[in-house]
Amino acid sequence: MTARQLIVIEPLKVAYEDLEVGPPSPGQVLLRIVLSGISHGTEMTAFLGTSPFLSRKFTKDRVFTARESSDPPFYPYRYMGYDAVGVVDRVGESVTAYRTGDRVWCPCHHQTEYIFEAANSEIFRLSEHVSNEEAILLNLAAVALTATNDAEIKMGGVVAVVGGGAVGQLTVQTAFAGGASKVFLIEPSGERRQFAAARSAVVPIDPGSGLPALQIQRENQGNPPDVVIECSGAVAGLHTAIQAAGIAGMVVAAGFLTGPATALCLGEEFLHNRVTIKASMGVWGCPSRHGPLWPRARVLREALALMESKRLKLDGFVSAKFPFADGQRAYDAIRAEPGKYLKVALTY
Numbered sequence: 515m516t517a518r519q520l521i522v523i524e525p526l527k528v529a530y531e532d533l534e535v536g537p538p539s540p541g542q543v544l545l546r547i548v549l550s551g552i553s554h555g556t557e558m559t560a561f562l563g564t565s566p567f568l569s570r571k572f573t574k575d576r577v578f579t580a581r582e583s584s585d586p587p588f589y590p591y592r593y594m595g596y597d598a599v600g601v602v603d604r605v606g607e608s609v610t611a612y613r614t615g616d617r618v619w620c621p622c623h624h625q626t627e628y629i630f631e632a633a634n635s636e637i638f639r640l641s642e643h644v645s646n647e648e649a650i651l652l653n654l655a656a657v658a659l660t661a662t663n664d665a666e667i668k669m670g671g672v673v674a675v676v677g678g679g680a681v682g683q684l685t686v687q688t689a690f691a692g693g694a695s696k697v698f699l700i701e702p703s704g705e706r707r708q709f710a711a712a713r714s715a716v717v718p719i720d721p722g723s724g725l726p727a728l729q730i731q732r733e734n735q736g737n738p739p740d741v742v743i744e745c746s747g748a749v750a751g752l753h754t755a756i757q758a759a760g761i762a763g764m765v766v767a768a769g770f771l772t773g774p775a776t777a778l779c780l781g782e783e784f785l786h787n788r789v790t791i792k793a794s795m796g797v798w799g800c801p802s803r804h805g806p807l808w809p810r811a812r813v814l815r816e817a818l819a820l821m822e823s824k825r826l827k828l829d830g831f832v833s834a835k836f837p838f839a840d841g842q843r844a845y846d847a848i849r850a851e852p853g854k855y856l857k858v859a860l861t862y
Contacts, residue, residue, distance in 0.1 A: 517627035525563030538606035545600030551650035595624035635811040655817040658684035660796035661768035669693040677746025678706035750777040
């Protein structure tokens with residue numbers, strides 16, 4: 515069987531290539547993908563040509579070094595997509611956990627068919643309580659849950675979230691689910707502030723109305739938040755998070771920060787307020803800060819449970835859908851109006 519996969523062959527240019535898949539071997543499952551979500555952060559850096567991996571490589575020693583002429587080229591980039599929903603088309607011998615017609619979430623790339631091992635603990639059969647549009651947010655919900663856990667929110671804690679994109683919106687909700695009594699969202703877009711306010715008791719902060727750090731203190735009895743979670747993926751957003759953290763404050767950096775850090779001045783609040791910055795990364799082989807009982811599979815499972823119980827309000831997250839064959843138009847739309855779309859999906 516031949517599947518089609520979306521790739522990026524050079525900055526700003528999408529293409530498709532054929533993949534050989536199936537039939538499923540014993541213990542395997544063949545999915546027919548019906549919906550996949552585009553990552554407006556990681557994927558867009560590959561599409562735009564801003565990924566740090568264009569000129570740098572992450573070595574086995576876990577350091578970034580310059581790419582060498584002998585290294586494989588970055589393009590064509592074949593790793594677009596990591597949130598998809600499929601319907602089981604066929605199962606291999608000895609598979610009992612899945613049957614034909616089951617809906618399944620999987621972290622596969624944008625492609626028409628996908629084969630996985632039935633024993634994979636990071637792939638989940640979906641219940642009737644989770645729609646396809648909700649399910650393609652699972653990886654992002656896991657990012658938000660990881661950041662919330664890294665923030666170590668106490669019952670009754672006060673949290674500030676920087677950035678109202680999909681991850682920021684989900685982090686607002688997971689912060690409340692994690693025990694926060696008050697959550698501030700620092701976001702320049704009025705529409706995104708309203709979107710969050712319609713789904714939680716968040717306190718929206720417009721950075722255009724004054725320094726967010728001071729706005730939060732006025733709304734919080736003169737105090738900074740207990741923790742700030744940066745979800746914008748912008749260096750300027752990290753600077754805002756550091757400003758808002760206060761003396762001996764904590765910043766959890768969950769966004770994919772790319773490009774030079776010219777908007778970040780470490781000689782100001784970071785140094786003078788003795789702020790701690792904690793990177794939040796739940797993949798790339800990073801272990802959980804909460805021990806071996808919190809592997810990646812559990813984070814995904816707990817995020818899915820929040821969806822199933824409706825503790826996460828996910829209506830309206832998918833802003834637009836494009837046919838899989840119109841992938842170029844989908845990425846161009848996000849590039850042209852990044853603030854317009856919270857989540858863009860591909861249909862199959």
